[in-house]
Amino acid sequence: MSKKVVVIGSTNVDKVLNVDKYALPGETLAVENHQESHGGGKGANQAIAAARSGADTTFITKLGDDEDAKFMIEGFKKDGMNIDSVITTQARQTGQAYITVDSTGQNSIYVYGGANMSMTPADVDQHEDAIKNADRAIAQLEIPVPTIIEAFKIAKKNEVQTILNPAPAKKLPEELLQLTDIITPNETEAEALTGIKVIDDDSMMKNAEYFFKLGIRMVIITVGDKGSFYATPASHAFIPAFKVKAVDTTAAGDTFIGALASRLDLNSANIRDAMLYANHASSLTVQVAGAQNSIPYEKDVLDVISKTSKTKEAIEKEKKQAAEYAAAQVPNHIVLGLGSGSTAAYFVKAINERIKKEGLDIQCVATSVGTEKLAESLGMPMLDVNTIDRVDLTVDGADAVDDKLNGIKGGGAALLFEKLVATMSDKNIWIVDSTKYHKTLAGQKLPVEVIPFGGMGVFRYLNEAGYKPEFRFRDDGDILQTDSGNYLIDITIPDDADLAKLAHNLKNYTGVVEHGLFLNICDQLIIGGDKVRVIDRPKEETKK
Ligand SMILES: O=C(CO)[C@H](O)[C@H](O)COP(=O)(O)O
Ligand SMILES: [K+]
Numbered sequence: 001m002s003k004k005v006v007v008i009g010s011t012n013v014d015k016v017l018n019v020d021k022y023a024l025p026g027e028t029l030a031v032e033n034h035q036e037s038h039g040g041g042k043g044a045n046q047a048i049a050a051a052r053s054g055a056d057t058t059f060i061t062k063l064g065d066d067e068d069a070k071f072m073i074e075g076f077k078k079d080g081m082n083i084d085s086v087i088t089t090q091a092r093q094t095g096q097a098y099i100t101v102d103s104t105g106q107n108s109i110y111v112y113g114g115a116n117m118s119m120t121p122a123d124v125d126q127h128e129d130a131i132k133n134a135d136r137a138i139a140q141l142e143i144p145v146p147t148i149i150e151a152f153k154i155a156k157k158n159e160v161q162t163i164l165n166p167a168p169a170k171k172l173p174e175e176l177l178q179l180t181d182i183i184t185p186n187e188t189e190a191e192a193l194t195g196i197k198v199i200d201d202d203s204m205m206k207n208a209e210y211f212f213k214l215g216i217r218m219v220i221i222t223v224g225d226k227g228s229f230y231a232t233p234a235s236h237a238f239i240p241a242f243k244v245k246a247v248d249t250t251a252a253g254d255t256f257i258g259a260l261a262s263r264l265d266l267n268s269a270n271i272r273d274a275m276l277y278a279n280h281a282s283s284l285t286v287q288v289a290g291a292q293n294s295i296p297y298e299k300d301v302l303d304v305i306s307k308t309s310k311t312k313e314a315i316e317k318e319k320k321q322a323a324e325y326a327a328a329q330v331p332n333h334i335v336l337g338l339g340s341g342s343t344a345a346y347f348v349k350a351i352n353e354r355i356k357k358e359g360l361d362i363q364c365v366a367t368s369v370g371t372e373k374l375a376e377s378l379g380m381p382m383l384d385v386n387t388i389d390r391v392d393l394t395v396d397g398a399d400a401v402d403d404k405l406n407g408i409k410g411g412g413a414a415l416l417f418e419k420l421v422a423t424m425s426d427k428n429i430w431i432v433d434s435t436k437y438h439k440t441l442a443g444q445k446l447p448v449e450v451i452p453f454g455g456m457g458v459f460r461y462l463n464e465a466g467y468k469p470e471f472r473f474r475d476d477g478d479i480l481q482t483d484s485g486n487y488l489i490d491i492t493i494p495d496d497a498d499l500a501k502l503a504h505n506l507k508n509y510t511g512v513v514e515h516g517l518f519l520n521i522c523d524q525l526i527i528g529g530d531k532v533r534v535i536d537r538p539k540e541e542t543k544k
């Protein structure tokens with residue numbers, strides 16, 4: 001069901017002058033290149049982005065009675081936008097931006113607000129229905145603030161969600177912020193409003209808390225080519241941008257917002273997917289020079305998503321290949337540790353097939369409640385880990401493994417039981433897809449399991465030590481609890497980390513139960529693929 005979006009905002013015609021160099025005062029320079037006009041304006045860009053992503057889009061904007069207006073309206077109609085609420089004035093020209101770009105790509109812009117800056121609350125009142133009939137209303141700061149306030153008042157009165165893109169950056173009256181449900185600043189715009197510099201997750205959270213206090217329910221901070229952060233009082237996360245070759249970032253921010261508005265459910269339940277969609281959309285915009293012409297259509301975004309999700313299918317295939325390869329190697333008459341996570345689940349099913357078909361004499365030990373449930377549902381013979389003192393072989397997944405077979409586990413929140421079983425196993429085999437194998441673990445996320453009481457103390461220690469800690473939340477926004485009822489704090493492994501020292505320091509900190517660094521544990525790594533790769537721990541390296 002496509003979202004009904006109304007955009008109340010600006011339209012500019014960008015007149016671009018490509019020159020070799022800027023003319024000095026009094027100087028006259030001939031300009032060779034052909035000059036053309038492009039559509040622009042944050043309102044128009046965001047309306048176009050929403051419309052091209054399939055939203056049922058109505059645009060309330062004010063244009064002069066001139067050629068530029070005709071040029072823009074043609075474009076709006078081509079994008080299937082509802083233009084019944086475009087207001088025409090004789091008193092001002094359509095907004096224009098005079099952009100001079102020199103041979104180095106450096107640009108300077110003069111913006112003539114024109115009709116945009118003459119849009120009044122009365123203009124908006126005349127198009128009250130266009131707002132009333134929408135699911136959500138979006139505004140930016142290229143039209144007068146009192147006009148936005150009027151539009152948002154109508155929206156709130158009619159339970160229409162309000163999204164404020166506070167660009168270009170400036171201070172705003174609390175009245176407007178209190179009428180805003182979702183605010184979408186970039187890092188500079190956020191700082192202009194809150195005075196809190198955006199440098200890391202913590203400062204993004206502080207910005208979010210500032211807006212929550214005003215009654216704003218969701219804060220989205222776009223951080224250039226790094227990605228975008230979202231926060232509601234219940235949950236938050238940073239969604240990294242997709243690494244692409246950026247040619248021209250113009251309209252990337254506007255694309256993100258229009259695309260997000262076309263996807264985000266009104267109860268925000270699909271926030272992660274909507275953010276991923278919007279990140280994909282703006283990653284396409286930056287790869288094309290220009291503004292509105294570079295804003296992608298829904299099918300382009302879905303194409304790039306299906307390409308990445310195809311790798312998702314490829315990854316699942318590799319997990320299965322690694323798991324089935326490992327299952328085929330398991331000897332008879334042993335006590336077998338069953339790992340946790342999606343790759344280990346393929347292994348459990350594969351070894352269960354062998355036990356049934358070949359009548360193998362294998363007793364199993366689970367490394368999590370999830371695996372125990374899976375094994376029992378398959379009728380596998382289980383042992384209670386407290387009744388044995390050793391395991392012959394454990395086969396488990398991993399989140400990241402380096403070229404010394406040191407690894408990180410705990411992505412699936414089972415690290416404590418996994419480490420218990422791994423350390424009592426004579427042999428540990430890890431099964432992974434190719435995205436898990438890295439030269440080094442630096443920069444990877446490392447889970448630290450802490451007791452709930454006092455977890456904040458550990459968080460503060462990790463924060464002060466510069467590990468960028470984040471409590472792990474479930475997708476429904478509640479804090480995650482492990483099988484043992486503990487919390488997980490994910491930290492980032494610093495580039496120059498001494499893993500043994502890091503493991504030692506973490507383990508020794510009061511309140512830390514265990515961490516996800518598994519050093520000198522893995523004896524053999526099996527990496528899935530059409531050609532499975534098997535890497536053994538070098539013989540001379542005795543397990544300490
Ligand atoms: O350590 C684990 C659970 O705590 C998992 O083995 C690890 O997260 C890998 O899981 P997956 O195979 O699903 O990527
Ligand atoms: K662009």
Ligand SMILES: [Mg+2]
Nearest residue numbers: 341399411412
């Ligand atoms: Mg995982």
